[in-house]
Amino acid sequence: MSERNQGRMRGSNKQDNPRSDASFLYIRYKDDVVSPDTGYRPSGGLAPGTVFYLSPDISVSPVDGFGNVRAGTDVTVKARIFNGGALEAFSAYVEFWWFNPTLAFTAVALNQRIGTKIVNVPGGDSYVDVECPNKWTPIFANGGHECLVVQVSSLSEGGDDLKFPFAAALDRHVGQRNLTVANQPGQKLQLVVGNPFHQTEHFTVRLSTLLVGGDMDEFRTLPVHDLMSLLGNAVVGKRRSDDQRLRLGVTEMTQREPGIRLIRARETRHYGEGQYTDDLGRYLRARARSDPDFNPAALGRSLVEFFLRSDEGRELDFELLPTDMGSDHFVVHHLTQVIAGCDIGGYTIVVPPADFDGRR
Numbered sequence: 346m347s348e349r350n351q352g353r354m355r356g357s358n359k360q361d362n363p364r365s366d367a368s369f370l371y372i373r374y375k376d377d378v379v380s381p382d383t384g385y386r387p388s389g390g391l392a393p394g395t396v397f398y399l400s401p402d403i404s405v406s407p408v409d410g411f412g413n414v415r416a417g418t419d420v421t422v423k424a425r426i427f428n429g430g431a432l433e434a435f436s437a438y439v440e441f442w443w444f445n446p447t448l449a450f451t452a453v454a455l456n457q458r459i460g461t462k463i464v465n466v467p468g469g470d471s472y473v474d475v476e477c478p479n480k481w482t483p484i485f486a487n488g489g490h491e492c493l494v495v496q497v498s499s500l501s502e503g504g505d506d507l508k509f510p511f512a513a514a515l516d517r518h519v520g521q522r523n524l525t526v527a528n529q530p531g532q533k534l535q536l537v538v539g540n541p542f543h544q545t546e547h548f549t550v551r552l553s554t555l556l557v558g559g560d561m562d563e564f565r566t567l568p569v570h571d572l573m574s575l576l577g578n579a580v581v582g583k584r585r586s587d588d589q590r591l592r593l594g595v596t597e598m599t600q601r602e603p604g605i606r607l608i609r610a611r612e613t614r615h616y617g618e619g620q621y622t623d624d625l626g627r628y629l630r631a632r633a634r635s636d637p638d639f640n641p642a643a644l645g646r647s648l649v650e651f652f653l654r655s656d657e658g659r660e661l662d663f664e665l666l667p668t669d670m671g672s673d674h675f676v677v678h679h680l681t682q683v684i685a686g687c688d689i690g691g692y693t694i695v696v697p698p699a700d701f702d703g704r705r
Contacts, residue, residue, distance in 0.1 A: 352472055368468055368501050369430035370437060372520030374513060375578055376401040384429050389635030390515040390628070394643055396679065397513045398691050399577040400520035402426075403493050404570050405481075410702055411526035412569040413490070419480040422459060424495040424520065426473055428466040437466050437499040441477040442511075444492040446523070448550070448682035449690030450511045451539035451658070466499075490534060492523040492692070509625060514632070514689070523692045524577055530667040536692055537613070537660055538682055540653035542626050547652050549683045550661065553645030554603035555579060556596040558674040561701070563591055576675050577693045598676075599645045604668035604696065605678050607648050611660045633687030644681045644688055665696060672698045 371384030374397045391397050402425035405414050414420050422441050428434050441459040444450060460479030466472070483491055496519045498507040506518070513521040525534060540546055557579045564572055579595045633639070651659060668676055676696040681688045 364430035366432065367430045367503075367505070368428055368432045368434035368466070368499065369505070370434050370466060370497050370499060370502060371427050371429060371517035372400060372402050372424065372495060372497065372513075373427065374398075374400055374520065376574060377578070384427065384517040386515065386517050387635060389632040390512075391632075392636050393633055393639040393641075393687050394636075395514065396578055396691065396693070398492075398521045398523040399574055399693060400495075400513070400522050401571070401574045402520050403495055403522040405493070408569065410569060411528050411697065412524075412573045413526050413528075414483050416483045419482055422477040422481050422493065422495075424475050424477075424497075426464070426466050426475055426497050428468050428471055430468050432468045432501070434466040434468070434499045434501045436463050436501070437497050438463055439475050439495065439497050441479075441481070442494040442496075443481060443483075444494065445537060446490050446492060446525070446535060446692060447537040447539065447690070448680065448692060449539060449541050450492075450494070451541045453511065490525045492521065494522075495520045509628075512625070515625075515628065524573060525692075525694050526573060527665045527694055527696045530665060532665045533608075534663050534665075534694065535660055536663065536680065537658050538653070539658040540655050541689070543655050544626075545652055545654050546684055547650065549641070549650040550648045551641070551644040551646060551681045551683055552599065552603065552605065552648050553679040553681070554597075554599045554601075554605070555581065555677045555679075556598050556670060556674055557677055558594040558596075558671075559592060561673045561698075565702075567591075573695055576677055576695050579677060603678065604666045604676055605694065606664050606666055607661060608664050609660075609662040610649055610651075611662075613658045613660055629687055629689060630685050633685050639686065641683050641686050641688075644683060645679065648680075665694070668696060670698065672700050674698060675701075 373382040375382050404423050406421050439462045442457050459481045460477040462475055464475055509516040513519040557576050579593050581595045581597050678694040680692045682690040
């Protein structure tokens, strides 16, 4: 699909649109029929504990049967851009970026930008699918397991335009996809933990692990991108109710042997400079205060904690351990970076059963 392909959100009604005199661009952080993402971001951003880094609106091709790209291969990146306002957004500037596997993003280099495109996005709860004009070639250093960010801005939104670049939890104009599908025991993954602030801060990395089951035959009918998004957003006690065939059984297993192990943490200096201003630092703390009952322990058990200066990072090496949960269960690991009781970045690893052979 290209930017000429467009559609309308399910159940939308232009007459009910309260933004009758504006455009309202956004990239969804989830695809949920029961409680859809319509671009609303409270003043404190998304609530702590929200998995905001698995956007269904960012896709890549070609991929293997597990949804992973191959290092060294030319990859096409696409994004779906929504307009929840009544007026068309003219000359919307769409940026496509890649990052090495990381939790909170820090410095951004121009060579990490894959490409840009300018499009118009019709109003009336519509969307357009935008293909990046440049191919992305994942590097071998991380086996192709990079993170992708897409953001959009338009002067037609006036003061309601992009305010917090690369901050998907804070800004509806930003979509982020941090996901790896691990397809073999012993697979290793390196994540970088950086400090996005200008001052020294105390960080914790937490791990939450879920066991997600369902009808594997029905799972195999889904494109692998959609399946992995579904699994990555699974929540204990909540079933996918818009399609009864795809009902999920979700079990918390963080305190058991989770099948992932931190094997090394190495200090790295000159890892960028804090890109966020003190104002954004206060904003993130406001996000933590937006839910005074939120307990960071809900993000799982603490793996490691440390202080980081603004130019400092930690390289965390993880190993996936052999895990046999049966032929109809996936294991989903969420790794989260936390500061001041608030999550500021995350990465998800999906481990399929040994006999899984997804479709592209």
